[in-house]
Amino acid sequence: MRRAIAPGLLAVLVLLATDAGAADEVVTGTLSAGEGQAVVEMTVAPGWHVNAHDPRDDFLVPTTLTVVPPDGMRAGAVVYPEPVERKLTFGGDRPLRLYAGRVRFTARLEGTPAADAGPLRASLRFQACNDSRCLPPHTLELVARGGAASAAPAGAAGAGLSENRVRDWIESSGYVLTFLWVALLGLALNLTPCVYPLISVTVAFFGGATGAAGRPVVRALAYVLGICLTFSGLGVVAALTGSMFGAALQRPAVLVTIATVLVLLAASNLGLYTFRVPAPLMRRVGRVGEGVLGAFIMGLTMGIVAAPCIGPIVVALLLFVGARQSVALGFALFFTLALGMGAPYVALAAAAGRLRRLPRSGPWLEWVERAFAFLLLGLAVYFLAPLLRSGTERTAYAFLGVGAGIVLGFLTPGGRRTARWSRQLAGLLLVAVSLGWLISADAGSPITWVPFSEEALARATAAGRPALIDVGADWCLPCREMERTTFRDSAVVRTAAAFATLKIDATSGDERVQALLERFGVPGVPTYLLFDARGRERRRFVGLVGAPEMLRAMQELVPAGEARGG
Numbered sequence: 001m002r003r004a005i006a007p008g009l010l011a012v013l014v015l016l017a018t019d020a021g022a023a024d025e026v027v028t029g030t031l032s033a034g035e036g037q038a039v040v041e042m043t044v045a046p047g048w049h050v051n052a053h054d055p056r057d058d059f060l061v062p063t064t065l066t067v068v069p070p071d072g073m074r075a076g077a078v079v080y081p082e083p084v085e086r087k088l089t090f091g092g093d094r095p096l097r098l099y100a101g102r103v104r105f106t107a108r109l110e111g112t113p114a115a116d117a118g119p120l121r122a123s124l125r126f127q128a129c130n131d132s133r134c135l136p137p138h139t140l141e142l143v144a145r146g147g148a149a150s151a152a153p154a155g156a157a158g159a160g161l162s163e164n165r166v167r168d169w170i171e172s173s174g175y176v177l178t179f180l181w182v183a184l185l186g187l188a189l190n191l192t193p194c195v196y197p198l199i200s201v202t203v204a205f206f207g208g209a210t211g212a213a214g215r216p217v218v219r220a221l222a223y224v225l226g227i228c229l230t231f232s233g234l235g236v237v238a239a240l241t242g243s244m245f246g247a248a249l250q251r252p253a254v255l256v257t258i259a260t261v262l263v264l265l266a267a268s269n270l271g272l273y274t275f276r277v278p279a280p281l282m283r284r285v286g287r288v289g290e291g292v293l294g295a296f297i298m299g300l301t302m303g304i305v306a307a308p309c310i311g312p313i314v315v316a317l318l319l320f321v322g323a324r325q326s327v328a329l330g331f332a333l334f335f336t337l338a339l340g341m342g343a344p345y346v347a348l349a350a351a352a353g354r355l356r357r358l359p360r361s362g363p364w365l366e367w368v369e370r371a372f373a374f375l376l377l378g379l380a381v382y383f384l385a386p387l388l389r390s391g392t393e394r395t396a397y398a399f400l401g402v403g404a405g406i407v408l409g410f411l412t413p414g415g416r417r418t419a420r421w422s423r424q425l426a427g428l429l430l431v432a433v434s435l436g437w438l439i440s441a442d443a444g445s446p447i448t449w450v451p452f453s454e455e456a457l458a459r460a461t462a463a464g465r466p467a468l469i470d471v472g473a474d475w476c477l478p479c480r481e482m483e484r485t486t487f488r489d490s491a492v493v494r495t496a497a498a499f500a501t502l503k504i505d506a507t508s509g510d511e512r513v514q515a516l517l518e519r520f521g522v523p524g525v526p527t528y529l530l531f532d533a534r535g536r537e538r539r540r541f542v543g544l545v546g547a548p549e550m551l552r553a554m555q556e557l558v559p560a561g562e563a564r565g566g
Contacts, residue, residue: 027043027044027126028140029041029043029142031120032144037109038107038120038122039106040104040122040124041103042105044099044102044128047130048100048128050100050126051098051126052097054083054097056385061125061127061137065078065080065105065107065122065124066122067107068121069109071113072113073110075108076109077108079106083097084099084100086100120144121141123141124140126139129476130543131543131544132544133543134477134478134479134524136473136506136524136525186339187341187344217346219295220346222295223296224299224343226298228342229300231337231338232331235329235332240327255384259383262377262379266374266377267373269373269376270407299342370407370412371404374400374403377400397437398435399434402435404427405427405431406427406431409423409427445482449503450501450503451503452503452516457469457500457531460500461531466498466530466554468496468499468531469530470501470528471528471529473525474507476525478543482544486547495551498558499554506525526541527540528540530554532557
């Protein structure tokens with residue numbers, strides 16, 4: 001569970017104000033009000049970062065904003081920006097969700113402030129880290145400067161939020177790559193078992209009429225336009241109800257429900273049961289009118305026919321668009337998806353008179369269907385990730401990889417011998433990579449750490465033993481990296497056997513911890529203190545320390561040959 005640090009620990013930072021890494025110097029913030037919303041601008045110093053609002057791992061301290069409006073006003077839910085995902089030297093092989101540089105938070109304001117109302121206030125809580133150490137969690141108390149808080153029409157505030165979120169998202173992903181990926185996804189949907197068998201029937205329909213109005217390309221364009229309008233309408237609806245999507249996705253019950261639906265759809269793709277559109281509806285769709293209007297109506301109803309296969313992809317995009325609350329983004333993304341799905345029909349319609357046959361559906365379509373099943377299962381794990389521990393999420397992805405390698409490589413029948421060998425080789429490779437990734441999970445240090453006490457340090461001095469004191473915290477990622485690297489080094493572990501290894505846990509920040517931090521002058525964690533056999537501090541390290549450097553410092557305090565195994 002996340003444990004907040006007591007306010008008393010902040011006094012330590014005041015005493016250490018000369019340290020360039022003090023939280024007030026690393027992170028600054030301003031609060032302003034206008035156009036119906038409270039706006040907090042947070043600036044993180046170069047080389048530092050703070051955890052995102054939803055950092056995935058329970059032990060990390062999330063960045064949170066609490067808005068306290070003036071009397072007579074109400075504050076809505078805080079809209080947090082999209083975090084950046086970045087791999088750090090101390091974060092293992094999984095990218096972390098972070099805020100860095102300049103970050104903007106907003107919250108809608110409603111009502112009219114009372115005549116004697118005070119100013120708008122906010123509390124911004126965060127934990128700052130750089131590439132080697134973390135500062136204790138800290139809270140900035142902010143007061144709005146200039147201008148009284150005022151309410152604006154709901155539409156204006158909502159438009160501003162949408163514009164900012166789209167801007168942040170586009171800055172991190174870019175228009176070109178995003179829409180290219182969505183178009184390719186739409187193109188790939190034509191290879192699903194629900195859509196591919198209909199291609200030849202649809203192309204025959206395009207080429208079945210004569211006259212200028214019935215030219216195959218014109219009818220194909222009308223067909224694609226129908227698909228685009230249907231899909232784009234879904235995107236607009238999702239964007240207009242975006243606040244509902246955003247709030248819902250913070251509730252565990254909703255995340256579990258979405259994951260359950262994805263698992264059920266995946267089970268259908270794996271052949272555990274069959275979900276098909278009723279035959280009467282299929283016949284009705286097939287009896288639409290002729291000409292351009294008929295092609296347009298066929299396009300409008302394409303989503304119904306292909307729902308069993310394209311539905312999960314559409315649901316995923318709906319959630320994505322809903323979280324960003326942008327009508328323009330919703331329309332554009334779904335229009336692009338439909339263009340990707342419909343583009344082959346225009347090309348095939350142009351060649352309808354010369355086209356003899358398409359490749360037959362067969363085992364390869366079954367393989368594609370099962371591949372989509374594992375994609376859906378991976379998406380289910382993704383939605384459940386905020387509710388899972390890091391190790392559990394890693395295990396789930398690893399077992400999905402193993403299952404996909406076995407099913408797609410060995411249990412999907414058919415195909416030529418060369419194709420089977422290729423699938424089996426790829427399956428073996430996927431199983432091996434997944435198992436290797438699971439086995440390589442982080443492990444703790446074999447060094448036994450004893451909770452620090454004055455008595456334990458005194459006993460070590462009386463026995464003529466040097467001491468190594470580790471000052472760390474549960475929310476300190478560099479501390480965990482030290483446990484995974486430096487303190488697992490065989491030479492460091494052997495040398496540590498000659499030391500009294502003591503640990504100060506700064507997670508809770510209670511009065512006892514505050515007194516210890518003040519005594520040793522600890523500016524941040526991790527901090528490592530090396531005492532000689534007479535109880536005198538000889539070396540200290542602040543932040544990440546490599547095994548060679550730590551080993552040299554430890555060996556200076558240990559008589560030759562005294563380290564076990566040395």
